[in-house]
Structure formats: structure tokens, C-alpha cells
Amino acid sequence: MIAVELSKMFRRPRTWVTIGLLNGLPVLVAVLLALTDLAPRPGEGPPFLSAVLTNGTLYPLAALAIVLPLFLPIAVALIAGDAVAGEAQAGTLRYLLARPAGRTRLLVAKLVSVFAFVLVTVLVVAAVGYLVGQVFFEVQPLGGTALSGTSLTPAQIAGRTVLSIGYVTVSMLGVAAFALFFSTLTDSPLAAMIGALAVLIASSLLFTLDAASSIAPYLPTRYWLAFVDFFRDPILWRDIVRGLALQAVYVAVLLGAAWANFATKDITS
Amino acid sequence: MTAAVIATQGLVKRYGQVRAVDGIDLDVRAGDVYGFLGANGSGKTTTVRMLLGLVLPTSGEVQLLGERMPKAARRVLPRVGALIESPAAYGHLSGRANLTLLDAAGPGGSRRTRRPRVDEVLEQVGLAGVGRRPVKAYSLGMRQRLGLAGALLRRPELLVLDEPTNGLDPQGIHEVRDLLLELHRAGTTVFLSSHLLAEVEQLCSRVGVLDRGRLVLQDDLATLTAPTGATVVETPDPQRVRAALDGRVLSTDGVRAIVRGADPAEVNAALVAAGVPVTGLALQRPSLEEVVLAAAGGSADRVDGTEGRTRR
Structure with a gap:
């Protein structure tokens, strides 16, 4: 069943178009930076972007930081929101369940394929970022500068980049869980996707509001950018750990709710 | 069973x-x-x-x-x-x-x-x-x-x-x-x-x-759709059926008469004896639609x- 779902997703042209479009913005940013040499000043713009002109090795991280606030969540919400509601809209859900695929099995398979999509997407963004960084910018093989000013060895940069990719993936699993839960509520994939995005936009907005500071630690987007902390020396674990724990709670609760709803739902689509 | x-x-x-x-x-x-x-x-x-x-x-x-x-x-x-x-x-x-x-x-x-x-x-x-x-x-x-x-x-x-x-x-x-x-x-x-x-x-x-x-x-x-016990008689002149088989005709329309009796042969014989032209005979069965x-x-x-x- 999992193999069936993976094959369905990765054989669908839309999946690859989404991933392709997602990479458009970081590539465009890289081209502009390389042509103009006008990097944002440190502390402004997306993280790492000010540093890439001097060290292209950091571009995978800059690329992730560029797509993280909006593009990546949209892509994840699109695929995850489509997971169940898309089948319902196409009418194939009733045939899958009468096959019988088993409701829990189907949901687990959808979950795995959505997680696979998140991982592949983040990896492709990082890989394209790496290529772009090598092509457009000077590469310093001797290692880069940590945000806190000390130097990191190339091995350290590589290791911490991998950790960051993992962290961003986990952050996106939270988005996927929201969209998948909404996807079991409605027969419209669009509604599921927009529902998930609405949650994220609300969360980002509340995060900027002083009056909401008491609930800020529980907002799903609160710790998204904490992967920057991997590049402090020593690594600043506090926000990273909190971010992972927060996403774990969201994913567990939402998937539980999705399962409870889907396992007992009347399929009338 | x-x-x-x-x-x-x-x-x-x-x-x-x-x-x-x-x-x-x-x-x-x-x-x-x-x-x-x-x-x-x-x-x-x-x-x-x-x-x-x-x-x-x-x-x-x-x-x-x-x-x-x-x-x-x-x-x-x-x-x-x-x-x-x-x-x-x-x-x-x-x-x-x-x-x-x-x-x-x-x-x-x-x-x-x-x-x-x-x-x-x-x-x-x-x-x-x-x-x-x-x-x-x-x-x-x-x-x-x-x-x-x-x-x-x-x-x-x-x-x-x-x-x-x-x-x-x-x-x-x-x-x-x-x-x-x-x-x-x-x-x-x-x-x-x-x-x-x-x-x-x-x-x-x-x-x-x-x-x-x-x-x-x-x-x-x-x-x-089992037979109802009546016979459908097709004839150009249903009124003569009514005259010949008095009391047994359940209904008539332009080209048909419904006659009580589950044996078309018997109905036919009676009609032919009375000189009524008969163009078709069948047991009456309700159609599924009627049912x-x-x-x-x-x-x-x-x-x-x-x-x-x-x-x-």
C-alpha cells in the first residue's frame, strides 16, 4: 500500500512541477546576487544570505531560509491537503476503500508518502542550493564563519547543514499534519490546503504581536528559523529542542485526530 | 434454501x-x-x-x-x-x-x-x-x-x-x-x-x-409478473367482445379487451363462436413497471x- 501511494505521488507530474517551481526563487535570488554583488547587510533579509557572497557553501541554507516562510509550506500543504480530499474529489477514495485498502492503512500510506514528499523537497532545495552556490559564488574550502564569529571547518559546516535539513523537514511535518488532518475533514483538496495555510499565516501574525506573547511559544511557526542556531558556536540547542518537541506534539495530536475522524467517517464522496 | x-x-x-x-x-x-x-x-x-x-x-x-x-x-x-x-x-x-x-x-x-x-x-x-x-x-x-x-x-x-x-x-x-x-x-x-x-x-x-x-x-x-388470471384480447372491435362475453370483460380500450379467464384458448373459442374478429391473444401479466x-x-x-x- 505504501509503495502504491509513493508510486502514485512520484508518478504524478504535478509533484515534480511543484518541486521545480519551489526551486525557482532561490535560483533567481542567487542570479541577482551574483550579478549585482548587493548582499543584504548582516542581520537583514533571510538568514545566511549576507554571507553567501563570500562563501557559496552556505547557499543550501540560504535557499532553505528563502523558501521556508511561504513557498515550502505552500508546497507541503498542497500535497498533504490533496492526500485524502483529492482522492475523495476524484471519486477514487470509495474504490480504494471498497478494494479494501483499509482506512488506517490508507491513512498511514498517505502519511508516509507525504513525509517522503517533504523530505525529497527539502533535499532537492538543499541540493539545488548547493549547486547554485558552487556555480555563482566563491567557495571557501577552508570553512566558513559561524554566526557568532568563530570559524567552522568544512566538515562542521557539512554536518550542521545536514542537521538543518533534518530540522526543516521536521518543521514541515507539522504543516503536513495540519493539511492531512483537514484533508480528512473535507472532500475539497483546496479547502484542506487553504485551511493549513490559514493556520500558518495566523501563527506568523500572532508571533509578531506583543499581546500574543503568552501563547507565542506554542505557535506552530514559532521555532521554524531555529535551524540558524546550528551555526552558532557552540550550537544553541534551546530553541532547536523546543521546536522539535513542539512539532512532535502537533504532529502526534493532529495525526491522532485525522485517524479518529477518518476511521469512523461516512464516505459519501 | x-x-x-x-x-x-x-x-x-x-x-x-x-x-x-x-x-x-x-x-x-x-x-x-x-x-x-x-x-x-x-x-x-x-x-x-x-x-x-x-x-x-x-x-x-x-x-x-x-x-x-x-x-x-x-x-x-x-x-x-x-x-x-x-x-x-x-x-x-x-x-x-x-x-x-x-x-x-x-x-x-x-x-x-x-x-x-x-x-x-x-x-x-x-x-x-x-x-x-x-x-x-x-x-x-x-x-x-x-x-x-x-x-x-x-x-x-x-x-x-x-x-x-x-x-x-x-x-x-x-x-x-x-x-x-x-x-x-x-x-x-x-x-x-x-x-x-x-x-x-x-x-x-x-x-x-x-x-x-x-x-x-x-x-x-x-x-x-405472474399471470393475473385474465386474458388480453386484441381486436378491432372491443365492444363486440363485451357483447359476446357478457360480464367477463374487465375493461376495454380502442383495440383491446381484458377478459377474466386464464385460458386464452377457451376465450378464443367463445369469441370465434360469436363471430368476433380476434387479432391477438395473450395472458395478462403485469409489467415490472406496474408492479x-x-x-x-x-x-x-x-x-x-x-x-x-x-x-x-
Whole structure:
């Protein structure tokens, strides 16, 4: 069943178009930076972007930081929101369940394929970022500068980049869980996707509001950018750990709710 | 008595205040071609979905192939082929890819025999030559055939079909009917949900009629359309029949007279003796339509009025 779902997703042209479009913005940013040499000043713009002109090795991280606030969540919400509601809209859900695929099995398979999509997407963004960084910018093989000013060895940069990719993936699993839960509520994939995005936009907005500071630690987007902390020396674990724990709670609760709803739902689509 | 293939007891589905299905006791036996009739909105689709475990009953029981649904779905449903309302497939994939994915999505379809089985059902429904064309380029009739192919993929013991000839041209309808009869001869029980009386009359051996969520009729077609004990006399001059067989004529219209008496030969002899010209003689049998309309009682208008409209 999992193999069936993976094959369905990765054989669908839309999946690859989404991933392709997602990479458009970081590539465009890289081209502009390389042509103009006008990097944002440190502390402004997306993280790492000010540093890439001097060290292209950091571009995978800059690329992730560029797509993280909006593009990546949209892509994840699109695929995850489509997971169940898309089948319902196409009418194939009733045939899958009468096959019988088993409701829990189907949901687990959808979950795995959505997680696979998140991982592949983040990896492709990082890989394209790496290529772009090598092509457009000077590469310093001797290692880069940590945000806190000390130097990191190339091995350290590589290791911490991998950790960051993992962290961003986990952050996106939270988005996927929201969209998948909404996807079991409605027969419209669009509604599921927009529902998930609405949650994220609300969360980002509340995060900027002083009056909401008491609930800020529980907002799903609160710790998204904490992967920057991997590049402090020593690594600043506090926000990273909190971010992972927060996403774990969201994913567990939402998937539980999705399962409870889907396992007992009347399929009338 | 033969084994029950579908048996429901007091099946109820309530949506808010509306009882969409209101205490149904279905009884479909092995070897039946069962016609499940009802107007759109009478609860047919909800019932079919409850049989297959898609909709969960408010109360009552469903037994499919002798096992309790939806608990035994994983054991039972691989032995059931279903076409539920309209067919559905992934538009960007070919028909063959769709069938392969559907077969791989559940238990009871061996991976080794998958290719030959897919080839076989495509052949059966007349799509063998369709090649790699994506389903989104299929016509409605081709989609219907593909849906039927999906239902036949595991050589099911029971076929549950909802409007299987929808969207097909007369030729296609004929082909599907032949295919169903052939499968039936090979031992498949067929549960055919439809609002097309003619289709049911031609195919089915047993009939159930659903009216506003209640099963108002369930019997063998032969019993339902058994002779009424009257003879239909076709004649250019019905009034002379009335004169010759005084008191036995139940009704007349322009070219016909209905005469009490279950022996056409006797009626004929009496008429010929009186010199009444007779152009045709037959035992009177109620048509399925008359039976259904009578059983559906006060909602005859609903059966007529909503027919042909499709509910989504």
C-alpha cells in the first residue's frame, strides 16, 4: 500500500512541477546576487544570505531560509491537503476503500508518502542550493564563519547543514499534519490546503504581536528559523529542542485526530 | 434454501432527522441476479455504501458472503467487485496503470497473476486495444468499461453494480448485459442497483424495490409478473367482445379487451363462436413497471418525476 501511494505521488507530474517551481526563487535570488554583488547587510533579509557572497557553501541554507516562510509550506500543504480530499474529489477514495485498502492503512500510506514528499523537497532545495552556490559564488574550502564569529571547518559546516535539513523537514511535518488532518475533514483538496495555510499565516501574525506573547511559544511557526542556531558556536540547542518537541506534539495530536475522524467517517464522496 | 450472499437486518441510516435508509432486510442469495430498484434519492446508494462498509449504519446488521460487515471487510471485500455510482480513475495514468494500482492497493490480488488478470479484464470489457492513452482522454463509455474492469479484477463471487450501463451507447449496453449474463452463468451473484426498469426486467431474477428508505417489495421477478388470471384480447372491435362475453370483460380500450379467464384458448373459442374478429391473444401479466408503481404507492410521481436525473 505504501509503495502504491509513493508510486502514485512520484508518478504524478504535478509533484515534480511543484518541486521545480519551489526551486525557482532561490535560483533567481542567487542570479541577482551574483550579478549585482548587493548582499543584504548582516542581520537583514533571510538568514545566511549576507554571507553567501563570500562563501557559496552556505547557499543550501540560504535557499532553505528563502523558501521556508511561504513557498515550502505552500508546497507541503498542497500535497498533504490533496492526500485524502483529492482522492475523495476524484471519486477514487470509495474504490480504494471498497478494494479494501483499509482506512488506517490508507491513512498511514498517505502519511508516509507525504513525509517522503517533504523530505525529497527539502533535499532537492538543499541540493539545488548547493549547486547554485558552487556555480555563482566563491567557495571557501577552508570553512566558513559561524554566526557568532568563530570559524567552522568544512566538515562542521557539512554536518550542521545536514542537521538543518533534518530540522526543516521536521518543521514541515507539522504543516503536513495540519493539511492531512483537514484533508480528512473535507472532500475539497483546496479547502484542506487553504485551511493549513490559514493556520500558518495566523501563527506568523500572532508571533509578531506583543499581546500574543503568552501563547507565542506554542505557535506552530514559532521555532521554524531555529535551524540558524546550528551555526552558532557552540550550537544553541534551546530553541532547536523546543521546536522539535513542539512539532512532535502537533504532529502526534493532529495525526491522532485525522485517524479518529477518518476511521469512523461516512464516505459519501 | 441457498446461502445468503447479502443479508441485512433492520438496516437504518439516519442523517440528522432524515432516515435515508429505514429498516431494510435485504436477502440476496447465491446465483441471483438481484435488481435493486428505486428512484434517485430513495436510499439505493446509501444502502450500497453500507453493504461495502463505506457508510456506517446507524443501526442494524450487514452480512456479506456470510460475514459481518464492516468488521470482516478485509476478508470479504476482496471477493466482491464493486462499481459505486460513477466510475473513477486517475486521469493522468493509463487504464492499465489504474487497474494495476487498484489491484496492488488491497489484499487478495496476487502480484504474480496481476498482469494476466489486468489483460484479461481489459479484454472482457472491450478495452484491450486502448494502449497507453491516459484515462482523461477516455470517453464516458470507456470510463464505465474501465470501472467494470476494476470490479472484475479478482473474479469476484459477488458483483455490486450501481448503474453499470450509465453512459454507454445501445451497443455497449448490450455488450455489458451479455457480459453480466455470462459471468452469472459462471456462478457470479450480481447485485444490480438501477432505476432503469427495462434493464432490471431483462437481466434480473429477483427484485427489491426501495421507496423513501423502505424496502416495499422483494420477490422473484417471475412471481411478481405472474399471470393475473385474465386474458388480453386484441381486436378491432372491443365492444363486440363485451357483447359476446357478457360480464367477463374487465375493461376495454380502442383495440383491446381484458377478459377474466386464464385460458386464452377457451376465450378464443367463445369469441370465434360469436363471430368476433380476434387479432391477438395473450395472458395478462403485469409489467415490472406496474408492479413497482403499485408497490411504491403514493410516491408514484416521485418515481416518474425524478427519473433520469442524476444525483451527485
